[in-house]
Structure formats: C-alpha cells, structure tokens
Amino acid sequence: MQQRTREFEAATLALQKLREAQPAPTQEALDVAEARQRAARTALDTSRRDIEMLANLESLTTASVGRWKLRFDALNATDADRRREATAALRKGLEDTRVWKTYASGQIAVVQAELGEQAIRRERLGQSPEVVRYEAAATDSLNQRALRMQQLEDEIDRVDRALRRWVDEIGGTVRELPWSERAALAWSQIRSAARSVWQFELFSVEDTVELQGQKVNVSRGVTVGKSVGAALLFIFGYLIAGRLARRLERALTGHFGVDPAQARTVRRWSLTLVGFILLVLTLNLAQIPLTVFAFMGGALAIGVGFGTQTIIKNFISGLILLMERQIRVGDIVDIDGTTGTVTEVNLRSSTIKSFDGVAAIVPNSTLLEGKVTNWTMSDPKVRRIVRVGVAYGSLTDEVARRMLECAQRHGLVVKSPEPQVMFEDFGDSNLVFGLYFWIDVQAGTSGQVVMSDLRFMIEKSFAEGGISMAFPQRDVHLDATRPLQVELTRRAADHPADAS
Numbered sequence: 305m306q307q308r309t310r311e312f313e314a315a316t317l318a319l320q321k322l323r324e325a326q327p328a329p330t331q332e333a334l335d336v337a338e339a340r341q342r343a344a345r346t347a348l349d350t351s352r353r354d355i356e357m358l359a360n361l362e363s364l365t366t367a368s369v370g371r372w373k374l375r376f377d378a379l380n381a382t383d384a385d386r387r388r389e390a391t392a393a394l395r396k397g398l399e400d401t402r403v404w405k406t407y408a409s410g411q412i413a414v415v416q417a418e419l420g421e422q423a424i425r426r427e428r429l430g431q432s433p434e435v436v437r438y439e440a441a442a443t444d445s446l447n448q449r450a451l452r453m454q455q456l457e458d459e460i461d462r463v464d465r466a467l468r469r470w471v472d473e474i475g476g477t478v479r480e481l482p483w484s485e486r487a488a489l490a491w492s493q494i495r496s497a498a499r500s501v502w503q504f505e506l507f508s509v510e511d512t513v514e515l516q517g518q519k520v521n522v523s524r525g526v527t528v529g530k531s532v533g534a535a536l537l538f539i540f541g542y543l544i545a546g547r548l549a550r551r552l553e554r555a556l557t558g559h560f561g562v563d564p565a566q567a568r569t570v571r572r573w574s575l576t577l578v579g580f581i582l583l584v585l586t587l588n589l590a591q592i593p594l595t596v597f598a599f600m601g602g603a604l605a606i607g608v609g610f611g612t613q614t615i616i617k618n619f620i621s622g623l624i625l626l627m628e629r630q631i632r633v634g635d636i637v638d639i640d641g642t643t644g645t646v647t648e649v650n651l652r653s654s655t656i657k658s659f660d661g662v663a664a665i666v667p668n669s670t671l672l673e674g675k676v677t678n679w680t681m682s683d684p685k686v687r688r689i690v691r692v693g694v695a696y697g698s699l700t701d702e703v704a705r706r707m708l709e710c711a712q713r714h715g716l717v718v719k720s721p722e723p724q725v726m727f728e729d730f731g732d733s734n735l736v737f738g739l740y741f742w743i744d745v746q747a748g749t750s751g752q753v754v755m756s757d758l759r760f761m762i763e764k765s766f767a768e769g770g771i772s773m774a775f776p777q778r779d780v781h782l783d784a785t786r787p788l789q790v791e792l793t794r795r796a797a798d799h800p801a802d803a804s
Contacts, residue, residue, distance in 0.1 A: 305351050312344040332432055339438035346418075346442040350449045353411075357452045364404070364463055371397055375470045394471055401464045408457040415450040422446055502529040538586045542579055549575045569633055569649045573626055576651060614669075618652045621668035625649060631671055631678060636686075636745050638677040639666060659750065685718060685742045688751045690758050693734030694766070695774040700727060700735065706769055707739045710761040716749050717741045717758075734774030 319337040322329050374397075377390035426439045506526050549571045556567040625631055626649065635646045637656060644658035654671060656664045679686050694703055704725040711723035723741035730736075739758065743749045766773065 308344065308348045308351050312348045315341040315344040336432060336434045339435045343438040343442040346445040350445040353449050354452055357456050360456055361459060364459055367397065368463060371467065394467060398467050398471065401460060401467060404460045405457065405464065408453060408460055411453045412450065412457065415446055415453060419446050419450065504528045506531065534586050538582060541582045541586065545575060545578045545582065563634055572650060615652060618668045621672040622649065622651055624672060625668060630681065631676065635681065636679040639671065639674060680745060684744050686745045686751065687740060687742050688755055690739040690755050692737050692762055693731055693774045694737065695734060695772040698735065698771050702769060703737055703771055706765040707737060707762055710758055710765055711739055711741045714754065714757060716743055716754050718744055733776045
C-alpha cells in the first residue's frame with residue numbers, strides 16, 4: 305500500500321514537472337507520463353478496495369457467527385421473548401444482506417464501466433510500448449478489483465441463502481409449537497410492535513446544550529411515547545390544579561371575605577398561570593425541548609402570529625389590568641356610552657353589567673387603551689341632582705327647607721357629605737332649585753330609584769305646604785291700528801229649519 309502510494313505521488317510529480325518544462329515536451333512524453341499516473345492511481349485504488357473488501361468479509365464472517373447463535377435461540381430457547389428477538393434479528397439480517405448485495409452489485413458495475421473505458425484506450429493506434437505497458441498494468445488492476453468484488457458478492461449470496469433457509473426452518477418450527485407457546489410468541493410480537501410504535505420518532509429538533517463550558521448542538525427526537533406521556537401528564541396536572549384553584553376560591557370567599565366575583569377572577573388567572581408553568585415543566589420532564597415549536601416553519605409561525613395577535617393583545621392587557629388594579633370586579637365604570645358594574649375580568653375580555661340588566665362583553669385592550677370613567681375607583685359615593693321648578697312668589701326658604709328635609713329622611717342618601725339645596729336660576733316661568741345629594745353605588749344603590757323617591761317625597765311635601773309647581777305661562781299682546789271686528793255665528797246644525 306505504501307509502495308503504491310509513493311509510486312502514485314512520484315508519477316503525479318513527474319507529470320506536473322513535464323507540463324511545466326521549457327521548452328514544451330513532446331506529445332509522446334506527455335502520453336507516457338499520463339499513462340504512468342493512470343496506472344499508479346488504478347493500482348492504488350485497487351489496493352484500497354482490497355482492504356475495504358477484506359473488512360467487509362470480516363464483518364460478514366463475524367455476523368455469520370452471531371447468526372448461528374441466533375438460530376439456536378430461535379429454535380431452542382424456552383423464553384418466548386428470546387425466540388422472538390432472535391427471529392427478528394435473523395429477519396433483519398436478511399434486510400442487511402440485501403443492502404450488502406446492492407452495494408456489491410454497484411461496485412461491480414463501476415469496475416465494469418472502468419474496464420470498458422480502459423479497453424477503449426488500449427485500442428488506440430500509434431501508442432508507444434511504454435504507454436501500452438502502463439495501460440496493461442491499469443487493466444490488470446481493474447480485473448483484480450472486479451475479481452475481489454465478485455468474491456464478495458458470492459459470499460453475500462451464500463449468507464443470504466443460509467439466512468433464508470434458517471428463517472423458513474424457524475417458521476415451520478413455530479407452527480409445530482404447542483398453542484401456549486405460540487400464544488406467548490404472538491403476545492411477544494404484539495408487545496414488540498407496540499413498543500416500536502411507542503418509540504416511533506415523529507420528528508427531531510436541534511438543541512444547544514453547554515458541556516464543559518462549550519456549546520454543543522445535539523439532536524433530540526420527539527417520539528410518540530414522549531408526546532402521549534406529555535399530554536397525559538399535562539391533563540392530569542391541569543385537573544389537579546383546577547381542583548386546588550376551586551378550593552382557593554372557596555377559601556377566599558369563606559375565610560377571607562373576598563367578593564365571589566373577585567375570587568372567581570383570582571381563580572381563573574391563577575389557573576392560567578399554573579397551566580403555563582405546568583406546560584413548561586411537562587415538556588421538560590418529557591425531555592421535549594421548547595424549540596420543538598419552531599418546526600412549524602417561518603411562514604406558518606408568521607400566520608399564527610398575525611391570527612392570534614388580538615388574543616395575545618387582550619391577554620396581556622388583562623394581565624396589566626390585574627396588576628394595576630385600576631378596574632376591579634364590582635367597580636362602576638362608563639365606557640363608550642355603556643355604564644354598569646364590572647362583574648368579571650377574564651383572560652380575553654371583561655363583563656360589564658349595565659343598570660338595565662344587559663351584560664356587555666368588552667375586550668381588555670379597550671379597557672386599557674380607551675377612555676374609561678371609573679366612578680368607584682377612589683370613592684364609592686356618587687353625587688346626584690334633582691331639579692325642581694316652583695312658581696314665582698313661593699317662599700324660597702320654605703322650598704329649600706322642605707327639599708332638604710326630604711333628602712335627610714331618605715334612608716339611601718348618605719349623611720356625609722351632607723345633601724344641599726341650591727337656588728340655581730330664575731327661569732322663564734319658575735324658580736329653579738337643585739337638590740344635591742350623595743349615594744353609595746357600591747352598596748347596590750340605584751341612583752334612578754333614589755331620585756324617583758325624592759321626587760315623590762318633594763311633590764307630597766310641596767302639596768302639604770301650599771307650594772305650587774310652576775308650569776310654562778305666556779302673555780299674548782295684540783297690537784292693531786284699528787278696532788278688530790268680532791262676529792258671532794251659529795252652525796247650520798243648530799237651525800235645521802233654515803238648513804232645509
């Protein structure tokens with residue numbers, strides 16, 4: 305091998321010097337140098353192929369020795385699993401033999417093609433004796449290589465025939481086994497097939513790990529077993545987390561006096577957080593890297609991102625609302641003309657129940673970005689006004705006293721701040737008074753109901769005190785340059801005789 309390597313290097317160097325020589329060498333000298341290099345290269349390739357063929361023959365011999373033991377186990381082993389594994393190994397040996405035969409056939413075809421090209425070169429006329437000698441040496445090397453590959457193919461055929469005979473023999477032996485052993489062997493095969501499906505690799509992802517201070521890229525496969533195990537682990541973990549979250553909700557409402565709506569919001573958000581953490585832990589325990597989600601590809605990831613951007617936007621807005629606590633369950637808010645009580649703050653949207661009982665679903669991003677009036681953010685007390693117009697000539701002090709007394713007697717009007725009566729304006733046909741009072745809306749008090757009650761009470765009090773409610777009045781003046789003529793006439797129906 306070393307001698308042929310040195311010969312090839314010497315022939316290559318001689319050809320290179322000849323091509324660079326000045327003056328230019330003759331064509332015959334170049335042909336001799338090229339033929340020498342070709343013969344040396346062919347001899348070197350043949351030596352390499354011989355070494356490779358010997359290694360292949362050694363592998364076949366070693367495998368054959370092992371297959372004799374497999375044949376013995378497949379025929380005589382008492383353990384069904386051991387017989388099944390031995391039979392499966394022999395069948396796999398048949399598949400390996402097919403690969404070997406394909407390889408040997410391909411190599412023989414390559415050598416035959418090279419021999420054909422070599423024959424064409426040798427048939428050229430006018431070649432010098434030295435060129436003919438080198439071409440003959442190259443042909444001998446190729447024939448030797450073809451002979452070695454043919455020997456390898458014959459050995460592979462012999463191994464293939466033996467394996468086929470053994471597999472057929474094992475099949476006949478299995479049919480002669482008792483039904484219990486055949487059932488055990490069938491069960492073993494079923495378990496093996498199930499194990500193969502369980503360990504089937506769906507796809508693999510590249511992951512980077514740090515090993516002794518250096519980052520190394522490793523490939524991690526995601527199998528059916530890992531996927532199913534991760535799904536079951538997440539489902540059972542989420543069910544347990546849901547039960548704990550419901551217990552937390554009951555504890556908040558029963559022991560800590562938290563409003564049920566707020567406790568329900570805390571339960572949902574805590575369950576969402578636990579679900580996210582559980583997902584990460586499940587993937588970690590199942591040894592599924594987070595980079596597995598990158599296999600979807602850039603285009604699909606962009607499409608999913610655009611499709612879910614509104615959901616993610618509302619989800620993040622809900623997190624900000626939960627942390628800032630500027631809008632909480634039970635607050636009375638006014639947004640886009642909708643006024644009501646916040647009953648739920650969910651992951652994507654919040655529910656606002658108006659005073660007429662209609663529930664409005666508002667996205668969390670609207671609550672965060674839009675103009676929202678929170679009546680109960682700093683103080684649950686809200687001011688209301690009841691305006692009353694009385695006739696001119698009424699005693700204003702008496703009017704103010706009676707209106708204030710009505711507010712003080714109403715049980716839902718808060719005492720602090722105290723209600724006030726304001727003389728607001730001289731109207732066209734009445735004196736306008738305004739009763740300013742405060743109510744606690746967080747306690748469930750309806751401002752419309754309180755205002756209606758106060759109007760009933762004021763009307764009754766004014767009637768007892770002789771105070772008149774004003775109504776619009778108009779004086780009509782006629783300005784004429786001469787007296788107006790007035791005529792009295794009767795309808796025709798009042799004089800039937802005249803009508804006839």
